[in-house]
Amino acid sequence: MEHRSKETLNALVFFALLLLFVFQFALGPDRERLAAALPGLLWLGFVLAGLLGLGRTFVLERENDCWDALLLAPGDKSAIYVGKLAVNVLLMLVVEVLLLVLFTFFFNVDLVGPLPALALVLALGTLGLAAVGTLFAAMTAQVRARELLFPVLLLPVQVPVLLATVKATEAVLLGEPLSAVAHWLKLLAAADVVYVAAGVLTFDFLLES
Amino acid sequence: MTADPLIRVIGLGKAFGRHVVLDDVRLEVRPGEAVALLGANGAGKTTFLRILATLTRPSRGSASILGHDCARAPERVRPHIGLVAHGAYVYEDLTALENLRFWTALAGLAADGAALARALAAVELERFAGERVRTFSAGMKRRLSLARFVLSRPRVLLLDEPFAGLDQRAKKWLEGYLEAFKAAGGALVMATHSFGRELALADRLVILAARAIALDTPRASMGADEIARLYRLHAEDGA
Numbered sequence: 001m002e003h004r005s006k007e008t009l010n011a012l013v014f015f016a017l018l019l020l021f022v023f024q025f026a027l028g029p030d031r032e033r034l035a036a037a038l039p040g041l042l043w044l045g046f047v048l049a050g051l052l053g054l055g056r057t058f059v060l061e062r063e064n065d066c067w068d069a070l071l072l073a074p075g076d077k078s079a080i081y082v083g084k085l086a087v088n089v090l091l092m093l094v095v096e097v098l099l100l101v102l103f104t105f106f107f108n109v110d111l112v113g114p115l116p117a118l119a120l121v122l123a124l125g126t127l128g129l130a131a132v133g134t135l136f137a138a139m140t141a142q143v144r145a146r147e148l149l150f151p152v153l154l155l156p157v158q159v160p161v162l163l164a165t166v167k168a169t170e171a172v173l174l175g176e177p178l179s180a181v182a183h184w185l186k187l188l189a190a191a192d193v194v195y196v197a198a199g200v201l202t203f204d205f206l207l208e209s
Numbered sequence: 210m211t212a213d214p215l216i217r218v219i220g221l222g223k224a225f226g227r228h229v230v231l232d233d234v235r236l237e238v239r240p241g242e243a244v245a246l247l248g249a250n251g252a253g254k255t256t257f258l259r260i261l262a263t264l265t266r267p268s269r270g271s272a273s274i275l276g277h278d279c280a281r282a283p284e285r286v287r288p289h290i291g292l293v294a295h296g297a298y299v300y301e302d303l304t305a306l307e308n309l310r311f312w313t314a315l316a317g318l319a320a321d322g323a324a325l326a327r328a329l330a331a332v333e334l335e336r337f338a339g340e341r342v343r344t345f346s347a348g349m350k351r352r353l354s355l356a357r358f359v360l361s362r363p364r365v366l367l368l369d370e371p372f373a374g375l376d377q378r379a380k381k382w383l384e385g386y387l388e389a390f391k392a393a394g395g396a397l398v399m400a401t402h403s404f405g406r407e408l409a410l411a412d413r414l415v416i417l418a419a420r421a422i423a424l425d426t427p428r429a430s431m432g433a434d435e436i437a438r439l440y441r442l443h444a445e446d447g448a
Contacts, residue, residue: 004302064350065296068264073315074287080315208283 008056012049012095019045020102027107034107039170042103043162046122047129047155049095054133055150057084058141067141071207081134081203085196088130096122117172121181124188125165131195132157138206161195164188212240215365215396216261220270223256230256232420233270240364243387243397245411245428249444252417254400255294258367261398262292274365288316291363293371297350298357301343305334305353308342312357320360328359333382348379355386366390368399372406380406404433404440416443 023041027034061067070080100118104111111118136154140146168184178185214237221234230253238244248254259265260272263283271278277285299308306325313320320328329335332352342350351371358366366387372380384406391397391410401407408414408428414436416424423443428436 060300060302063296063301064299065294066298066300068262068292068294068296069298069312070315071264072262072287072290072292073312074284075315075317 008053009091009094012053012091013098015052016045016049016095016099016102019048020099020106024106031108034109035173038103038107038109039166039173042099042169043125043166045099046092046096046126047158047162049099050092050126050129050133051151051154053091053095054088054130054137054154055147057088057134057137061141077204077207078200080207081138081199084138085130085134085199088134089126092126092130093122096126111173114172114175117178118169120178120185121165121168121172121188124185124192125161125168127192128161128165128188128195129158131192131199132161135195135199135203135206138203160187160191164191214239216272216274216398217276218261218270218272221257221260221267221272222269223253223260223265224268229420231260231267231417234417234422236415236422236425238365238396238398240394240396241391242413243391243399243411244413244415245407246398246400246415246417247402247440247444248400248417250402252444253420254417255369257417258292258294258369258398258400261365262290262367263287264292288361289364290367291355291358291361291365292367292369293351293354294369295373297347297354299342299350299353302341304339304341305329305345305356306338308353309356309360313360316357316361318360324360328356329353331359332356332386346376346379347374348376351375351379352382355383363395365396366398368397370401370403371399372401372403384410404436408433408436414439416440418444 027037058067061070070077100111103109133154136150140149140153143149164184164187168181168188171181216236216238218234218236221231222229223231234257236244246254246257256265260267261274261279263279263286266280271280273279274286275289279286300311303311306329309325309328313325326335326338329338332355334349334352334356337345337349342353345353371383375383387397387410397410399407399411411428414424414426414428415422416439424439
């Protein structure tokens with residue numbers, strides 16, 4: 001459906017472009033300041049774009065009471081969670097790749113060298129963000145103040161993932177080997193396992209309640 | 210010998226906080242029986258249907274369908290029910306066929322292309338199989354919603370204002386569909402405000418007022434005037 005309407009993707013791409021303009025104006029041409037701020041900026045962009053996309057996870061289900069239809073379907077509902085998670089991860093990765101390309105262009109930074117290591121950090125971080133984001137999107141889907149509640153609930157839970165991703169990205173961009181950030185990658189992997197498992201195991205209950 | 214009821218509701222109550230919507234509701238619906246559930250706005254008709262459909266938990270009492278408790282064993286109830294409420298339960302950006310395919314996959318039904326095409330033909334939507342639902346009228350969406358039940362064959366249909374927003378042709382089609390459903394031994398509960406087609410289909414009139422069932426009577430040969438009088442007496446004056 002997203003492939004057909006491209007509503008979320010278009011919004012995210014436009015939002016990412018706006019962010020880049022803001023970053024460009026804020027930092028100016030000072031390359032030292034940029035190098036220090038780059039990992040944080042990258043993940044700020046990913047998280048803000050992610051919040052926008054993740055918050056829309058169950059927007060389609062509000063039309064024509066499709067939420068009730070999901071509930072009424074007999075059988076295990078965790079497949080719905082896995083499907084929504086897969087779409088969210090894909091959407092976020094598309095936006096992240098686009099942002100990386102634009103960062104290279106706008107800020108004249110070399111992201112090609114550290115790309116393989118960066119890709120691993122991105123994949124692990126994105127899965128963690130999307131796993132909790134998808135679950136919390138379901139949790140707040142039927143709440144009146146969902147636009148406010150969603151980020152307020154989500155961001156504190158994301159602290160371990162954000163901390164590990166920013167630190168690992170910083171080291172990777174400084175040219176350090178993956179072994180130097182192994183502890184952060186292990187933390188990310190563990191958080192991913194815990195978040196995905198929590199989503200799969202609790203989604204049915206969450207939907208019912 | 211009378212068949213066992215498909216729907217059995219005993220001492221059902223529902224409160225949202227301090228606001229009591231239903232209190233001590235009792236009802237039985239047998240195979241091949243259609244019940245028209247009448248009541249003023251806020252009488253609890255939709256809440257009652259949602260409890261039967263396992264979407265809302267009762268505060269007290271019990272509702273069961275084919276012997277399965279709607280609150281304690283919703284997974285056992287769901288394969289046997291079909292709910293048609295205000296929303297049509299369809300995704301606007303999918304085609305009619307894609308909607309049906311998505312729903313059958315979600316429900317774990319084994320339905321090949323031919324079965325899906327038969328279901329669409331049964332609701333007279335075969336010509337629109339490849340068209341996006343966004344272009345459909347309310348009546349077509351309602352028919353697509355009902356196409357799911359051609360595949361899942363529920364024993365109980367729960368309908369909230371089933372004829373609302375439909376044109377004359379769609380109403381006639383739905384009437385025929387529900388008649389056939391009844392004749393096949395299914396049980397129907399239709400919540401409604403209107404005294405039109407729903408009442409012609411109904412075997413029993415049930416009026417919800419003051420949080421409980423104020424009247425449960427066979428429709429028999431009751432005319433529209435008599436029904437309107439009973440409605441005024443129980444639903445409006447008694448509310």
